[in-house]
Amino acid sequence: MTAPLALPDQSEATDLSAAPLEPWQLVVWNDPVNLMSYVARVFRTYFGYSADKATALMLAVHHDGHAIVATGPRETMEVHARAMHDFGLWATVRKASE
Template sequence: MPATRPWESEDLETDILDEQPWSLIVWNDEVNSFDWVIETLVEVCGHSYEQAEQCALLIHHRGKYAVKNGSYDDLEPQCTAITDRGIGATIEAAVRS
């Protein structure tokens, strides 16, 4: 029987989800500009400009997007900082696919 690679393990997704069970969701609106959302994601979440730009496009087209995963305690201050800037954000339990 061939050895199983770690990334082929059925338990890998569960292990990752257990470590990072929460998602920071940013919501689309008709008020905030792309530039403001991008700047916020760079400054608050530590995204690169390119990553923040891609997230902003996904937020716009999907209505919301999980911009970061992690523990609730790590995401809560970032969620607060985003909402303090007038952008809708919530923390939700990560969804298993």
């Protein structure tokens, strides 16, 4: 017969609060391959943006070299980045504070 295991001292208080949710950004970068009309169409169909918003984001990508197209939880932005890659766009995820 084996002796029962000793239980740890339960008098310590444990902080179980969740870490604060920090926003992350999805950045789409300019590339020499995709047409501007295609980039705007991807923004409209995938994100559901209006034609005006999709065009403004596409022009930011074209003229500034990149644009922040979405902000939210890291996991969601990583899913969006993968989707952008599947559409053939260059995209990265970064902390919003950067």
